[in-house]
Amino acid sequence: MKILVLMKMVPDIVEELEVAADGRSLDREFLRLIVNERDEYALEQALVLKDRLQATVTVVAPEAPEVDDVLFTALAKGADRVVKVSGIDVTAGARATASALAATLPDIDGALPADLVLGGCQAIDDLDGFVAPLLARALGLPYLGLVSRVAIDPGGGSAQVLKEYAGGVMGRFEITLPALLGIQGCEKPPRYVPIAKVRAAMASGIIETVAATAGPAMPALAVTSMAKPEAAGHAEMLEGSARDVAAKLADILAARGLL
Amino acid sequence: MAQATVLETPDLTLDGLLATSVGRALLSCIQCGTCAGTCPYGEVMRNTPRRLIGLLREGFIEEALTSDDLLACVTCYDCWAKCPRGLRLTDVLLPVVKEQVLLRLPQLPAELQGALANTLRYGNPMGESPRKRGAWVESAPTAVPLLRDLGRPVDVLWIVECYASYYPRGQDNARATARVLAALDVDFAILGAEEKCAGECVRLAGEKGLFDTLREQNVATFGKYQFGSLLTSDPHAFDAFAFVYPFLGFDRPVAHTTPFVADRLAALRPRLTRELGYRVTYHDSCVLGRHNHVHDEPRRLLGALPGVSLVEMTHNRDNTICCGGGGGGMWLDTFYKAKGFSRLSDRRVEEAVATGADVLAVSCPYEVPRFEDSLKVLGYDDRMVVRDVMELVSEALAD
Numbered sequence: 001m002k003i004l005v006l007m008k009m010v011p012d013i014v015e016e017l018e019v020a021a022d023g024r025s026l027d028r029e030f031l032r033l034i035v036n037e038r039d040e041y042a043l044e045q046a047l048v049l050k051d052r053l054q055a056t057v058t059v060v061a062p063e064a065p066e067v068d069d070v071l072f073t074a075l076a077k078g079a080d081r082v083v084k085v086s087g088i089d090v091t092a093g094a095r096a097t098a099s100a101l102a103a104t105l106p107d108i109d110g111a112l113p114a115d116l117v118l119g120g121c122q123a124i125d126d127l128d129g130f131v132a133p134l135l136a137r138a139l140g141l142p143y144l145g146l147v148s149r150v151a152i153d154p155g156g157g158s159a160q161v162l163k164e165y166a167g168g169v170m171g172r173f174e175i176t177l178p179a180l181l182g183i184q185g186c187e188k189p190p191r192y193v194p195i196a197k198v199r200a201a202m203a204s205g206i207i208e209t210v211a212a213t214a215g216p217a218m219p220a221l222a223v224t225s226m227a228k229p230e231a232a233g234h235a236e237m238l239e240g241s242a243r244d245v246a247a248k249l250a251d252i253l254a255a256r257g258l259l
Numbered sequence: 260m261a262q263a264t265v266l267e268t269p270d271l272t273l274d275g276l277l278a279t280s281v282g283r284a285l286l287s288c289i290q291c292g293t294c295a296g297t298c299p300y301g302e303v304m305r306n307t308p309r310r311l312i313g314l315l316r317e318g319f320i321e322e323a324l325t326s327d328d329l330l331a332c333v334t335c336y337d338c339w340a341k342c343p344r345g346l347r348l349t350d351v352l353l354p355v356v357k358e359q360v361l362l363r364l365p366q367l368p369a370e371l372q373g374a375l376a377n378t379l380r381y382g383n384p385m386g387e388s389p390r391k392r393g394a395w396v397e398s399a400p401t402a403v404p405l406l407r408d409l410g411r412p413v414d415v416l417w418i419v420e421c422y423a424s425y426y427p428r429g430q431d432n433a434r435a436t437a438r439v440l441a442a443l444d445v446d447f448a449i450l451g452a453e454e455k456c457a458g459e460c461v462r463l464a465g466e467k468g469l470f471d472t473l474r475e476q477n478v479a480t481f482g483k484y485q486f487g488s489l490l491t492s493d494p495h496a497f498d499a500f501a502f503v504y505p506f507l508g509f510d511r512p513v514a515h516t517t518p519f520v521a522d523r524l525a526a527l528r529p530r531l532t533r534e535l536g537y538r539v540t541y542h543d544s545c546v547l548g549r550h551n552h553v554h555d556e557p558r559r560l561l562g563a564l565p566g567v568s569l570v571e572m573t574h575n576r577d578n579t580i581c582c583g584g585g586g587g588g589m590w591l592d593t594f595y596k597a598k599g600f601s602r603l604s605d606r607r608v609e610e611a612v613a614t615g616a617d618v619l620a621v622s623c624p625y626e627v628p629r630f631e632d633s634l635k636v637l638g639y640d641d642r643m644v645v646r647d648v649m650e651l652v653s654e655a656l657a658d
Contacts, residue, residue, distance in 0.1 A: 014381060014386065014387070014388050015388050015389075015390055016388075030390065034380070188366060189366070189369065189372075191366065192366075192367040192372040192375065192376065194358070194361055194362055194465075194466060194468050194469075195379060195466060195468030195469040195471070195472055196358070196467060196468030196471075197362075197468070198468065199468050199471070199472070
């Protein structure tokens with residue numbers, strides 16, 4: 001069984017985000033990138049399946065600062081092959097990214113056809129989660145998103161998938177393979193790999209680099225301005241003894257018709 | 260008395276252990292069980308050092324390595340200090356075994372995993388912004404220069420370390436230290452955003468690869484500047500710079516803040532005029548106290564503070580009780596709780612409260628959050644506070 005995992009780097013919000021001088025984009029001078037959290041779960045899901053099915057796992061990621069660390073870590077965790085794609089502008093929007101990936105993946109030797117393509121179901125710069133379904137459509141694959149569990153049939157022809165809905169409702173689906181799944185979670189958190197193994201992968205592992213193939217041009221929204229949100233109001237702190245605070249709280253709830 | 264020494268074989272692996280004299284010495288274990296008896300988690304640890312050596316010596320390697328048992332080792336140096344054969348248990352045997360244990364664990368405890376991943380990515384276990392490592396300086400009572408901005412060599416490069424840089428109560432220690440260093444006219448600077456965790460706790464937790472990465476980054480940063488010696492607020496960082504980095508090519512004088520200031524007490528004494536009125540008990544940390552035998556210096560400092568009376572806990576000096584924070588224990592509280600282990604800092608706080616003291620003085624930044632948590636959990640927070648020795652010295656210092 002062949003599994004293809006798509007990963008990408010997104011802004012790390014451990015540092016405060018700053019608006020660049022042009023007033024339309026993020027200041028990238030101090031911006032660090034981190035792997036998209038959902039993509040880490042996609043890799044974990046692939047590795048869990050590999051442990052069970054002796055699958056091969058290939059990871060593909062657009063070139064970005066610090067992506068090499070992510071790809072070497074993927075090798076150390078157990079991925080069989082890692083590929084870095086140069087020339088994809090992931091800031092160009094979901095449609096452009098999906099178009100570029102759809103054009104490039106068939107040109108990566110041996111990457112497709114894959115029985116299963118796993119990506120994150122959303123990213124901090126793609127909160128709507130459009131990239132994965134758009135890519136699935138372009139590749140002609142069925143898509144299911146917000147997936148938190150994947151099991152493969154013994155024959156390998158289909159997968160049982162759990163998808164999360166609002167209110168704690170889970171849906172169970174059977175999906176014919178090949179398919180593309182937007183991963184939200186996995187049965188276990190992403191594994192830790194001791195750094196000695198990552199360092200060994202850095203010393204002897206290979207990151208293949210391929211140039212992106214241009215896909216059809218896509219319409220994109222232009223950002224006209226970017227600004228930090230301004231506080232419109234503040235929380236009101238209730239002061240006084242526990243009895244006073246409880247009384248004020250009860251008044252507020254009653255005034256809003258909540259009691 | 261066991262003496263801390265520079266690690267002569269820090270690149271040791273379990274496979275290569277018997278190729279070294281330190282490793283071969285482990286074969287001479289007499290299985291007396293002193294280590295197990297003195298271990299603070301000895302009653303819950305199946306593979307105590309005694310049993311571990313027994314298993315390894317008889318070839319039960321996988322049995323020894325496929326248990327999460329050694330996560331209970333908080334590297335308190337108690338077994339190391341009391342072993343009648345003088346075996347290098349805490350600094351040599353346990354880390355190389357733990358490294359193999361971590362490799363075999365199907366899943367690391369989430370809290371530990373988060374701390375290790377944060378330390379790799381951000382240089383601190385809390386996952387705080389590396390750019391804000393020096394942000395505490397803005398609230399410091401005196402100027403704290405960045406070495407990068409000074410553009411000249413300094414006598415002392417002060418490594419503030421993670422908990423004193425980021426943890427709000429740790430920053431009280433950093434601010435106090437800055438004030439004391441200024442009072443002593445020490446020519447010092449810090450690295451600010453360029454500083455990263457020294458890595459000793461991750462090494463003793465079994466994450467040697469992460470330690471190597473941090474060490475390489477730190478040595479590269481140190482190489483950019485000229486300074487006379489290192490000073491650090493963290494005993495764990497002191498151990499890293501004093502005993503592990505030297506073998507790996509970085510050998511510079513290093514001091515911990517408590518003995519550094521104690522050695523300059525004569526210059527400070529005329530200004531220590533503010534009456535404190537505290538009854539203080541001092542907790543010897545495992546690393547500064549038991550491993551480095553720095554016992555007199557903190558007591559000398561505390562004894563010089565006006566209105567401070569010192570009272571000792573039952574377990575003191577080399578016989579101290581661990582706070583439970585070393586060797587990764589700082590990030591394993593939830594794991595220990597889930598296993599039903601008692602919290603070591605609770606035991607220590609019970610003993611501290613029994614002295615009747617109102618201040619528990621410490622010299623390690625890990626101990627402030629650990630003991631403050633225990634005081635709250637045990638309901639003693641209305642009768643005892645935790646203060647770093649530097650905080651008390653600064654408080655007694657007249658303006």
